[in-house]
Amino acid sequence: MKQLTMVQAICDGLRVALDQDPSVLILGEDVGKNGGVFRATEGLWNEFGDDRVIDTPLAEAGIIGTSIGLAVNGFKPVAEIQFMGFIYPAFEQIVTHAARLRTRTQGAFPASLVIRAPYGGGIRAPELHCDSTESLFVHIPGLKVVTPATPKDAKGLLLAAIQDPDPVIYLEPMKLYRSIKEEVPEGWYEVPIGKARKVREGEDITLIAWGTMVPVAEGAAKELEKKGVSCDLIDLRSLYPLDEETIIQSVKKTGRVVIVHEAPKTAGLGAELTALINEHAFLYLEAPVTRVTGYDAPVPMFALEDDFRPSVSRVSEAVQQVLAF
Amino acid sequence: MKQLTMVQAICDGLRVALDQDPSVLILGEDVGKNGGVFRATEGLWNEFGDDRVIDTPLAEAGIIGTSIGLAVNGFKPVAEIQFMGFIYPAFEQIVTHAARLRTRTQGAFPASLVIRAPYGGGIRAPELHCDSTESLFVHIPGLKVVTPATPKDAKGLLLAAIQDPDPVIYLEPMKLYRSIKEEVPEGWYEVPIGKARKVREGEDITLIAWGTMVPVAEGAAKELEKKGVSCDLIDLRSLYPLDEETIIQSVKKTGRVVIVHEAPKTAGLGAELTALINEHAFLYLEAPVTRVTGYDAPVPMFALEDDFRPSVSRVSEAVQQVLAF
């Protein structure tokens, strides 16, 4: 097994998919000759040619709209949106068509496709490149939404998304593209959509995070461990469907919850998780479910991004407050 | 005072605004000569002319994008999106620009505009006309989101939205356009954004609804009254900012909450309300906050819409379950 970064693992997953499934197409802006602005498609254009790894015009609605047509007529498009902050022009195609086509055609012509998009901040990217608006997509029935936090999960989740018959939004935490290396199995393997990953087992409190925030939550858990606090840390991986069982079991065990996300607080995914926990584990809660999130302000330009994004210390402090409740 | 339906009250509000504020422009598809597909702009084109009540090309991003430019250069556009289900092509302009322009220009060029859109189901409209995806907009910092449930509020909230220096999404419950008549004051008056309306005072449980669901919740409250259950019913009116005070006070009084919305459950606004209540009134809760919502499925075509939309009986049953908890 090779040690790979997340972006290398993604590239490897795409290569495996192209290699093993002739219906797979990769399309998007700069994914071909250039190998992607993050090098997530590096080498694939050379290897698989211009008919399978396709540089498109600069038009997100066009990319997703034509991908839907490609899917209807037999292909499995894996479309790249260069940054999640630029997914909005394709919002109508995603929300109105990709999500609903299976229902609307009663199973005849599902829009079986994957939409990859780097998201989140922390890398000093220019303005408007750093959104993490996953909850918008989680709200739309018919979509699945996943995000990995490790290289191994990145490849396995990607292949699961490609294998999945439903449209999957696959969010890639930019900040983690190159920050971790780990052994990544070769060939095709899948990390099932809908199953969370237990990062740490603990007794005192449940921490829930995903994507970019997993290392932050993990950092807090480590710090807290030194203070004698044992955290049960869940990396959701799958934002829709949610792994309710893992979440609820943990909450029933600990009775206390801190949710960490990078998106603004109001109507973020933390809200849904809170509601879910309230519904299924109300009597087990010993303190209010607490959210540590981005603020309810536009994602700031990078000078203030580290103040906006949840930090280890903000998470630790929230945990201590919850424990003191 | 005249007895007006909601759509008449909206039209009246628009007329007053056009009359009293020369910077107000109305633009959208079919808002001019035709007077709007729901007659919300009836007569205005005749009265104020083609330069103030403007039929645009069929392009939602163009409508909102040019409205932003009109706002930057001195006008107060009141743009109509014909149905909320067709707002998505303008999503990028709303989320990336309208919501952020004040911040991005540090106050120099705010996008001061109003976006009106009929929403929700219940009128046997064709496919895809019946979305109520308000939570998507509530999640976006920089936007305000409001929806009236009565003719009087409709006009007052509309004028408040037009007066407001920030971009306001003004959602019009189609189902209520003509279902209620009430006395509506003449001239300019405002219903403040950020203040909920207490529809009924009660002791046993808090019902929270908005827009299309207010009469449903009210119907349930009336039914429950006969069974001796007294409901505190809040019509939110303002979805962002939320009237936290009214909500929390009521929950502290009743200890039990049912939230009713038409949108799918997962990551709907009910989730945020649950989280908010959990945060601010945790110790007062005697039962899990319960959501009665549209299902996590695409809004169905009209044969099944009444099964999808929360009904009086679903709300009543939920209340009884919460009381029995």
Add this chain to the structure above:
Amino acid sequence: MLGQLETTYVQYLSPEGKLSVAGHAVWNQLSAEMKISFYRWMSFVRMFDRRSVILQRQGRIGTYAALEGQEAAQVGSALALSKEDWIFPSYREHGVAMIAGMPLSQIFLYWMGRVEGCKPPEGVRLLPPSVPIATQIPHAVGAAWASKLKKETSVAVAYFGDGATSEGDFHEACNFAGVFRVPAILFCQNNGYAISVPFSRQSASPTVAEKAKAYNFPGIRVDGNDVLAVYDVMKQAIERARAGEGPTLIEAVTYRKGPHTTADDATRYRPASEVEEWVKHKDPLTRYTRLLKAEGLLSDAEEREWEAECKAQIDSAIKEAESSVPAPPEHLFAHVYAKLTPNELRQQQQLRKRGGRR
């Protein structure tokens, strides 16, 4: 043909039912069967359409988008397609849908608000009506692109209105079609209005066809009420597409005789004289019937017979649709995902338990 001025259009059959020289040539190439087929379908579509308007008034179907006046554009173009071709319609292409093989009863079900009506029979490559304007155009381009990548000869056609040309999706789809030279036909029925908004407020360029230049493929303007011209122009575009010569934008100039939908009042925005001109003098069915009769291919008796036959088919389809057992409420979860998640299964179960109680 492709070199015409866009503000004129291809016309073979005059409103009076007379063939032009070029029209004669096309006419002579057609089989007798095809000649009668144009008539039969146009007449059938019209009868279906009028009946649907009545059904709406009777409360038996919901808001309905009538197509009367646009029969030639729909029938002429649809008859040029083959079974292997893909069709991405808007909400007004019932005529196209029928020809593609969509059972009438399904079309009625759709307008009864029943999602079952969306599903085409096996082998019919027809998508459900696309209500959000212009959004189906990129789908057609994608499907055509797929054919090209698979080296198949099938083409894909998107049907849309003049209003749709203002949407970004129209532009992006045309641009992709041009760049990748896909076998797509972008078929615009320019009926002069997008609900109440006239084309002059929709576009500064006087025609739709000329917009194709921006994408470097042919744009052809055709008399959309001349079924022969539409058929021939469509046929040529399809041939070009199958031969790998890329997309074509077709602008069929036509008119809807009635309101936008049964919920609309077109007298608010269209002058009566304009409507009269189109209804009385430019009707596509009248025009073609005149030709057939002049050519001795259709008698009054045959006409009556065919209309009776249509009526019978329509009656039976209505019966079928109206007697089709309504899907139960929990059906709204059918096909949301290939396999429902625990969350939806739970919700579906709750809904099922209500047993239809609302």
Add this chain to the structure above:
Amino acid sequence: MLGQLETTYVQYLSPEGKLSVAGHAVWNQLSAEMKISFYRWMSFVRMFDRRSVILQRQGRIGTYAALEGQEAAQVGSALALSKEDWIFPSYREHGVAMIAGMPLSQIFLYWMGRVEGCKPPEGVRLLPPSVPIATQIPHAVGAAWASKLKKETSVAVAYFGDGATSEGDFHEACNFAGVFRVPAILFCQNNGYAISVPFSRQSASPTVAEKAKAYNFPGIRVDGNDVLAVYDVMKQAIERARAGEGPTLIEAVTYRKGPHTTADDATRYRPASEVEEWVKHKDPLTRYTRLLKAEGLLSDAEEREWEAECKAQIDSAIKEAESSVPAPPEHLFAHVYAKLTPNELRQQQQLRKRGGRR
């Protein structure tokens, strides 16, 4: 001029620094001050740009979008505008921004990731760089529309790249501009690439200019490395706009000499020979300097003097930007709404309490 073939372009000054006949006419109309002004701004912009690339390498600013090679397109067009006109730039128009009156230090602040750098001084009608491609074009059209409705003579210009022409927003904006005949200039710097994607993969039509036909207003192609031609074409478009004759699409054919941004490696997708051709033979500043020198309007000494002056100004702006007190964390709530809601006030308070602790 407007009747040219789109695949050729307006050029007054050859790469060798020679004026064409038409160029002479334009040249003779210009004041000496204006003639030197073109040079000074191009030179200033280039020095700013090169310095910014260095600052990025030194870690003193973030990812930076260099414009070297596009100075003539930016300076020529911006110098044709007046204070009253509105500018909606993309992320590469630092040259335009400076001429519009944006202090250099603000521009540096922007690239330091500081939102304060977005705010123009009072009276400068310049919006912050629009990062999402093409989204600023409808804004410009809206602002121009407002001028028209107010019966003012100000125009609005949107700056964008060749890649932007593929976006729906480009189309919708052009369409609105044409339909409402607004005084907008849609100024496309066609530098041949959208990051790595060549224009041939962006558009099947060989030029941007010809796309204007779909909207029924003039599209003009100009040598974007010829500052005189750009200035003149822009001037004429502005005059047309002010006179109520509607919008113009200008395609300035140019090239970015370096990578897309400091995060990009252009050697992955551009042949060295192509780059060399543009860098060595088509440089806008070299060309214009040759002319000035040939005309005796610029000496080597004056050149050195001016460069020293530029350097001093740039140095001082960097100093100013780098010594500007960073906004505190809670500043991220400033201007989210005209008046913060209780929710944001509470969050802002929490953030303030952290006192900069992360």
